[in-house]
Amino acid sequence: MASALLPEFFALLGIDLFLMLSLLTCLLDDRMPKALPYIYQMAALAGFGHILVSKNFFTVFGDYMRFWYCFIYLLVSLANIVAVSVYFGVAKKQWTIAKFWSGAVTFPSILISIFFVANYGFLQGMSFPLFLQIALVLSAIIMGTSVAIFLSPEVLRNRSGRKRR
């Protein structure tokens, strides 16, 4: 029998995403605020505290509550990844880095998160219809490609050129 995924797994995933963000923003510190890597480290540390609280109040908190606060933590980390992508693209106008970030960090992170959330739902006995699975994969592919296309400066230039004409 497959061992069930605990809700705290999402917190663990969120911690790893924050740590990855911290290291990547450290490498890109000439383009990012200097304090950002440390803020992400603090966020990861907060996630660790999160898991510790879960461990100590394991029997007090129900599965439902544990799932939601861990899932929200994961969503916050994903939102930060998307925010960095938007920061490069919109605030800094560094399209190449924004495109690279979206393809190499944002898209895989979201895809991995969706995979584990779907897997958790399946192990909890939640019915996950086939059409929904196909729709999920399709939307993930469409999201990935559309993010890459929309952040492509050539496409944007062509669009704005067409509008001017």
Add this chain to the structure above:
Amino acid sequence: MNLKVLPAKKSMKFLALLLTSLLIASVSAAVYYSLDMTSTITVAANDIYFTLGPDNATASVSIFNDNKSATLGLSAYKNITMTYDDAIRVRNNNTGSSHNVRLRSVSLTGNAANFIYINFTLQTSTKVSLNYTSDGSSWTTPSTTSFVSLSASTEYAIVIETKANATATTGQSATIEIAIDVEL
């Protein structure tokens, strides 16, 4: 950004962040692993238990311990087969699924010279029985039966047959303890 020309200050900063990241990630994973090892055990009601059959008074059946244990007071007559058709039953109270059970001999005391056999048969579709036989000097203890299925929400009688030796002494007794193993 070129990794080859990273300034020393930046390298040190990155190294420090990398070390703290490794520390946080490994400690978090260790705590998650210990969480994964935490088991929650819930007390559940047993699905399989004894119920009284219509002939329970004849066999002086007494059920106790939340219907998980029972005692019977049986008689054996000299050279006559005595059959208790439906003194006690085994019930599968689960409404959705069947359970497998088997009969297992636990202990036997009493003088073998007084008895010919004492037989317990569970009336499932494939009947299984524990047959204690005596050759007049010693008992032959039966081996544990194979597992048989009890359908959901169904009761099965245990038929008991006894026969005492023609030369048995009146008032002598044997005590047999059997167990019903339940496979969940």
